[in-house]
Amino acid sequence: xxxxxxxxxxxxxEEAATTLFGEIEARGFLTxxxxxxxxxxxxxxxxxxxxxxxxxxxxxxxxDLLYAHPNVRIVDExxxxxxxxxxxxxxxxxxxxxxxxxxxxxxxxxxxxLRSLHDxxxxxxxxxxxxxxEVLRVGYRSRAAIGPAASARRYGGTILADAVQDEAENxxxxxxxxxxxxxxxxxxxxxxxxxxxxxxxxxxTALGVFAERGLNLRALVARPLPGRPFEYIxxxxxxxxxxxxxxxxxxxxxxxxxxxxxx
Amino acid sequence: xxxxxxxxxxxxxEEAATTLFGEIEARGFLTxxxxxxxxxxxxxxxxxxxxxxxxxxxxxxxxDLLYAHPNVRIVDExxxxxxxxxxxxxxxxxxxxxxxxxxxxxxxxxxxxLRSLHDxxxxxxxxxxxxxxEVLRVGYRSRAAIGPAASARRYGGTILADAVQDEAENxxxxxxxxxxxxxxxxxxxxxxxxxxxxxxxxxxTALGVFAERGLNLRALVARPLPGRPFEYIxxxxxxxxxxxxxxxxxxxxxxxxxxxxxx
Numbered sequence: 001x002x003x004x005x006x007x008x009x010x011x012x013x014e015e016a017a018t019t020l021f022g023e024i025e026a027r028g029f030l031t032x033x034x035x036x037x038x039x040x041x042x043x044x045x046x047x048x049x050x051x052x053x054x055x056x057x058x059x060x061x062x063x064d065l066l067y068a069h070p071n072v073r074i075v076d077e078x079x080x081x082x083x084x085x086x087x088x089x090x091x092x093x094x095x096x097x098x099x100x101x102x103x104x105x106x107x108x109x110x111x112x113x114l115r116s117l118h119d120x121x122x123x124x125x126x127x128x129x130x131x132x133x134e135v136l137r138v139g140y141r142s143r144a145a146i147g148p149a150a151s152a153r154r155y156g157g158t159i160l161a162d163a164v165q166d167e168a169e170n171x172x173x174x175x176x177x178x179x180x181x182x183x184x185x186x187x188x189x190x191x192x193x194x195x196x197x198x199x200x201x202x203x204x205t206a207l208g209v210f211a212e213r214g215l216n217l218r219a220l221v222a223r224p225l226p227g228r229p230f231e232y233i234x235x236x237x238x239x240x241x242x243x244x245x246x247x248x249x250x251x252x253x254x255x256x257x258x259x260x261x262x263x
Numbered sequence: 264x265x266x267x268x269x270x271x272x273x274x275x276x277e278e279a280a281t282t283l284f285g286e287i288e289a290r291g292f293l294t295x296x297x298x299x300x301x302x303x304x305x306x307x308x309x310x311x312x313x314x315x316x317x318x319x320x321x322x323x324x325x326x327d328l329l330y331a332h333p334n335v336r337i338v339d340e341x342x343x344x345x346x347x348x349x350x351x352x353x354x355x356x357x358x359x360x361x362x363x364x365x366x367x368x369x370x371x372x373x374x375x376x377l378r379s380l381h382d383x384x385x386x387x388x389x390x391x392x393x394x395x396x397e398v399l400r401v402g403y404r405s406r407a408a409i410g411p412a413a414s415a416r417r418y419g420g421t422i423l424a425d426a427v428q429d430e431a432e433n434x435x436x437x438x439x440x441x442x443x444x445x446x447x448x449x450x451x452x453x454x455x456x457x458x459x460x461x462x463x464x465x466x467x468t469a470l471g472v473f474a475e476r477g478l479n480l481r482a483l484v485a486r487p488l489p490g491r492p493f494e495y496i497x498x499x500x501x502x503x504x505x506x507x508x509x510x511x512x513x514x515x516x517x518x519x520x521x522x523x524x525x526x
Contacts, residue, residue: 054492057485060320104367104387124367124387169492201474203483204467211464220466222320222483229317229432230481 001025004039004047006032010129010151016080016174017048030126036065039072039177046075047177053082054171056105058221062175063235066260067193067223074191074261075184076176084110084165087132087157088144094160099123101131102146110146113164132157175261184263189218190238190246195256198231206234209252215240235260264288267302267310269295273392273414279343279437280311293389299328302335302440309338310440316345317434319368321484325438326498329523330456330486337454337524338447339439346433347373349424350395350415351407357423362386364394365409373409376427395420438524447526452481453501453509458519461494469497472515478503498523 004027005013014026027044029035038044051062066072084106088097100107100114101123107114114122125131128147135145136155144160152159175191178184196202210217219237224230240246243262250257267290268276277289290307292298301307314325329335347369351360363370363377364386370377377385388394394408399418407423415422438454441447459465473480482500487493503509506525513520 052493053487055487055489057323057487167490169490171492173493200477200479201470203480204470204474207464207467207470211467214463216463217466220483220485224317224320226318227430227432229434230315230436 004044007127008130010154020078032061040069048174050172051175052173074175075178079171079173082170085149085159086161087152088160090158092141097144098142100144101125103128106146109165112166188241190240190262191260192236193258194253206253267307270390271393273417283341295324303332311437313435314438315436337438338441342434342436347428348412348422350420351423353421355404360407361405364388366391369409372428375429451504453503453525454523455499456521457516469516
């Protein structure tokens with residue numbers, strides 16, 4: 001089974017893909033855009049895209065890209081526990097480190113740890129596992145990266161500090177995405193996109209469609225509507241046992257709606 | 264009038280502060296955390312913090328920091344038009360550029376322009392105006408930065424490409440923040456934070472409190488609740504003509520609520 005994700009080998013996304021699908025042939029993509037485009041054009045059968053972190057909040061690019069690619073559907077989801085580690089070259093000591101690099105989200109998750117250090121430059125880079133690979137390739141004892149323990153094992157690094165994230169409980173939720181018509185899981189979840197008239201009570205009315213059916217709203221994300229400043233597309237994730245109900249809810253919410261996935 | 268903001272001289276935040284307050288004594292802070300802490304401890308009377316961009320969406324750190332600093336209040340707001348420009352050393356040409364740096368949000372806003380270039384490394388850094396200053400200090404013809412035209416004027420750079428953001432209409436909204444008790448404008452706006460029980464219809468019920476009074480919901484942001492994975496704090500921004508009404512709405516929404524500002 002071929003599964004794509006954003007990042008380099010050893011990334012959290014690859015860990016999550018292996019947990020969800022078992023033995024996979026992993027395909028790393030440089031950007032989320034390239035990942036979703038590969039699913040859209042049929043060259044990649046299945047992709048894994050983070051959609052939310054329990055500390056950092058929604059990964060808004062996931063919603064924006066799903067909206068921009070109407071042929072791509074959410075077919076499954078999984079929650080993966082994130083443990084950030086500080087990784088340096090073999091033999092390095094924590095007090096030697098003068099530069100730490102990682103993905104901005106990983107750095108954000110380790111705010112307290114980073115603030116506890118002195119004389120350390122913090123550098124945002126494109127990828128956690130890529131940062132680990134690069135630090136180990138360059139080989140300076142003064143440089144370290146924050147990333148998955150799996151990437152330390154893969155690239156031969158030393159863990160200088162374990163579990164350096166602010167919150168012990170740190171989870172990332174991922175959407176599995178595929179082209180329309182691909183097999184789906186049947187967890188009983190629906191993801192809807194909708195645009196509302198800008199008037200008092202419009203969101204309340206829309207949420208009433210879910211509430212009167214007793215459908216639990218698991219997540220609600222508001223994103224800017226391209227070209228219409230300070231108007232929004234709402235993304236609602238619902239517990240919704242069957243697909244026909246998801247479609248009927250959608251048609252009742254309004255004209256500008258789309259079902260990004262029922263799975 | 265002393266006004267603080269995140270960033271270096273020439274930043275969009277400084278442009279916005281000047282538009283809102285006229286002649287100011289500008290104080291740049293390295294991070295948003297340092298800015299809000301200076302307001303909280305009384306060393307800075309007034310700060311300007313971006314809260315939303317019309318393309319990128321909410322600046323979630325603004326809400327997280329306001330929640331973490333209960334003595335800090337929103338006292339005013341302003342919307343500032345953002346025009347991103349590509350700035351290089353005097354005499355440089357666009358086709359010579361091999362490295363472009365800027366703040367990640369600015370890079371995100373210029374996605375299409377950056378994708379149209381070839382053989383260019385894109386490097387996220389801490390600050391737009393700081394990126395411009397650094398590129399001009401180093402002086403390589405092959406390096407450029409994306410930032411405000413004001414920063415090109417301030418640091419003596421050349422604009423290689425004007426208005427490089429994806430959307431011509433690009434606005435950032437800012438909160439003015441001060442300690443509780445400081446003077447406020449009276450625009451008739453309220454910003455509430457509230458935590459809901461995780462059950463079907465709870466958000467619908469809360470929004471009903473606003474809807475039944477005819478109060479327009481201008482923005483709704485959901486942020487992770489620290490230490491409680493996949494539970495949320497909601498931030499609601501309302502048109503609300505008077506402060507007593509804001510307080511009565513707040514008490515009706517539920518127990519875990521806070522008024523971050525009425526102005």
